[in-house]
């Protein structure tokens with residue numbers, strides 16, 4: 001791996017445009033449960049079955065118990081070396097874009113700015129009734145919520161987490177930023193199982209733009225055989241090694 005990391009560092013150092021896509025794996029070393037890892041399950045519910053508007057309509061209390069559990073877990077975590085390296089790169093490289101599927105906010109807590117959050121933030125909420133008095137979404141870092149499901153301060157109805165659920169479309173403006181960032185020299189995907197779309201499609205788009213593509217993951221994924229370089233290891237280990245060689 002050393003020679004591959006050194007060669008990659010040389011490419012990153014001279015890249016005009018550098019884009020990164022992250023998933024739950026980059027927060028694993030911080031102790032945040034991943035989706036598909038053994039720790040991803042909650043009360044034997046598969047995340048996909050809870051992260052849908054149908055599940056919320058059916059049982060907002062159950063879905064909020066899950067999100068409140070995740071918020072408590074995330075609030076007790078700290079960004080790790082992977083988050084810190086990417087924050088440093090966001091200051092160092094002029095044309096740098098960090099695209100994330102994560103809703104945990106650890107990239108921002110590490111100092112990353114202008115993160116392209118494909119799936120929203122677990123620290124934002126909105127009124128489920130979309131009442132006129134409420135803003136489209138607002139930040140709420142209450143941990144734990146005193147009342148589950150928590151209520152809209154404007155209409156007394158329930159509020160929902162500010163995340164994109166399965167079956168819901170992503171914000172077109174955010175998809176445009178990610179699409180634009182796929183037109184780059186080096187595209188690194190780190191800590192994702194590459195099964196959720198449209199997020200997993202940006203790697204393919206970068207390849208079509210001729211970018212040098214890299215995957216960082218201790219396991220193989222559907223993307224492993226498609227990238228120019230697959231580095232099998234933890235993001236909190238591999239990213240600092242690349243940074244050292246820059």
Ligand code: BV8
Pocket residue numbers: 022023024025026028029034035036037040048051101102103119163164165166167168169170190191192193194195196197198199216217218219221233234235236
């Ligand atoms: C949509 C927010 C229009 C909520 C999330 C095309 C083909 C097939 C299906 C579809 C398709 N297009 C659309 C779909 C449907 C669906 C989809 O992709 N389904 C999948 C399951 C097949 N997509 C959607 O519904 C999207 N909306 O397309 O709208 C539309 C609507 C209807 C029908 C058609 C089109 C919305 C998707 C967003 C859902 N919301 N999150 C919340 O967080 O609660 S997705 C959520 O799951 C995460 O955000 C993330 O995206 C995904 C989890 O994936 P990962 O982050 O990769 O995490 P995972 O645990 O899976 O893997 C971790 C990886 O890290 C592993 O590989 C592991 O080895 C590695 N790892 C572990 N430790 C480390 C590590 N790596 C590095 N270092 C370590 N230390």
